[in-house]
Amino acid sequence: MPTVRIPSVLRKHTDGAAKVTAAGGNVGEVLRAVTADHPGLEEQLFDGDSVRGFINVYVDDEDIRYVSGLDTPVERDSEVALMPAVAGGDG
Amino acid sequence: MRFGDISQAIGNTPLVALPRLSPKGYTIHLKLEGHNPTGSVKDRVARYLIEQAERHGLLSPGQRVLEPTSGNTGIGLAAICKVKGYPLTCVLPENTSQERRQLLTMFGAELVFSPATEGSNGSVRVARELAAADSHAYMPFQYGNAANALAHYETTAPEIIADLPQVAAFVAGLGTGGSVTGVGKRLKRWNPDVKVFAAEPEYGDLVYGLRNLDEGYVPEVLDVDVLDSRIKVDSRKALGATRELAEVEGIFAGVSTGASLVVARRVCNRLPEGAHVVAMSPDGGWKYLSTGAYAPGDLDEIATAISGTLWA
Numbered sequence: 001m002p003t004v005r006i007p008s009v010l011r012k013h014t015d016g017a018a019k020v021t022a023a024g025g026n027v028g029e030v031l032r033a034v035t036a037d038h039p040g041l042e043e044q045l046f047d048g049d050s051v052r053g054f055i056n057v058y059v060d061d062e063d064i065r066y067v068s069g070l071d072t073p074v075e076r077d078s079e080v081a082l083m084p085a086v087a088g089g090d091g
Numbered sequence: 092m093r094f095g096d097i098s099q100a101i102g103n104t105p106l107v108a109l110p111r112l113s114p115k116g117y118t119i120h121l122k123l124e125g126h127n128p129t130g131s132v133k134d135r136v137a138r139y140l141i142e143q144a145e146r147h148g149l150l151s152p153g154q155r156v157l158e159p160t161s162g163n164t165g166i167g168l169a170a171i172c173k174v175k176g177y178p179l180t181c182v183l184p185e186n187t188s189q190e191r192r193q194l195l196t197m198f199g200a201e202l203v204f205s206p207a208t209e210g211s212n213g214s215v216r217v218a219r220e221l222a223a224a225d226s227h228a229y230m231p232f233q234y235g236n237a238a239n240a241l242a243h244y245e246t247t248a249p250e251i252i253a254d255l256p257q258v259a260a261f262v263a264g265l266g267t268g269g270s271v272t273g274v275g276k277r278l279k280r281w282n283p284d285v286k287v288f289a290a291e292p293e294y295g296d297l298v299y300g301l302r303n304l305d306e307g308y309v310p311e312v313l314d315v316d317v318l319d320s321r322i323k324v325d326s327r328k329a330l331g332a333t334r335e336l337a338e339v340e341g342i343f344a345g346v347s348t349g350a351s352l353v354v355a356r357r358v359c360n361r362l363p364e365g366a367h368v369v370a371m372s373p374d375g376g377w378k379y380l381s382t383g384a385y386a387p388g389d390l391d392e393i394a395t396a397i398s399g400t401l402w403a
């Protein structure tokens with residue numbers, strides 16, 4: 001099953017787990033499976049039907065906004081990562 | 092090459108192919124910005140920030156310049172401000188490395204520190220407070236100043252086009268977004284088929300743990316529409332590629348160069364066979380030596396140790 005990485009700020013909703021598994025063929029299905037298992041995440045992740053603006057979602061490191069959004073396909077061994085947007089570095 | 096003073100010796104950096112690290116059938120080239128006078132791509136930006144402000148009458152002789160920065164932009168500004176006669180205050184996170192502090196101080200900049208736990212956001216906050224309290228100071232603010240991307244649009248990109256007209260894709264690390272936006276727009280204007288990719292730093296858990304979900308920040312300079320994709324790179328992969336560059340191609344670069352290289356290699360197979368890719372190398376490795384990034388030892392341990400700052 002695909003794994004989903006949970007950022008530290010949201011782990012209180014997953015009993016501290018940094019990674020959870022969830023079934024689904026695309027990002028939307030996987031995230032809905034995650035919120036079904038961990039209802040506290042629902043409001044944190046979604047604003048209606050879409051993912052909240054300051055949360056970036058990646059499938060195998062690629063930002064889903066540039067793939068197919070919540071329809072982005074997820075393979076059985078894919079990693080879906082959720083990350084808060086942060087200001088970039090300035091070396 | 093002769094120049095009247097150091098501010099005129101910015102740009103015209105080498106574009107160097109990576110014959111040993113490019114995927115078969117493709118050629119990746121690095122734009123070696125470490126060859127700029129203070130050692131980074133931010134010399135171009137610093138010069139544009141100051142000269143655009145002068146042109147628009149926002150900056151007058153002797154006026155104080157104030158900027159939040161944890162490094163390269165500050166160092167570039169410090170040199171430019173020195174030769175142009177502006178006093179400079181840099182606001183930096185208190186965990187900024189000794190190399191940077193010493194360079195800034197040597198150039199005569201005044202340093203103000205913001206809490207380490209707040210990262211770049213904290214420097215921005217403190218600088219805004221200082222600017223509000225001092226009506227004589229001018230804050231260029233690279234995260235929101237169009238001159239940042241313009242420097243790349245007018246200088247970096249034309250150099251790439253002149254040296255490699257067949258460029259098919261451009262990759263750069265994401266900080267303020269000035270590089271991807273400025274270079275990306277110019278390359279696409281010249282050839283709409285050029286693809287632009289951002290390498291986004293993935294910090295360690297600690298950094299994200301300190302952030303609130305609703306305080307996310309997208310710099311105004313970044314035009315997300317110019318990107319064809321955005322790929323995150325963690326410190327382990329970025330560091331691995333950075334060290335490989337030195338070991339295999341003899342190039343000593345900063346960690347964000349490794350991140351761009353990771354993305355450049357990943358996207359090659361999305362381009363026509365034989366395509367040429369340009370990846371940005373914003374700086375050399377010198378300013379990162381004290382972080383242990385190049386020291387012998389276990390790569391995972393070193394990567395974890397630097398994952399809080401990565402390329403800041």
Ligand SMILES: Cc1ncc(COP(=O)(O)O)c(C=O)c1O
Binds near residue numbers: 089131264345373
């Ligand atoms: C070393 C280094 N790499 C990458 C970047 C990102 O570049 P930009 O600010 O143009 O997005 C910066 C500056 O922020 C930098 O100093």
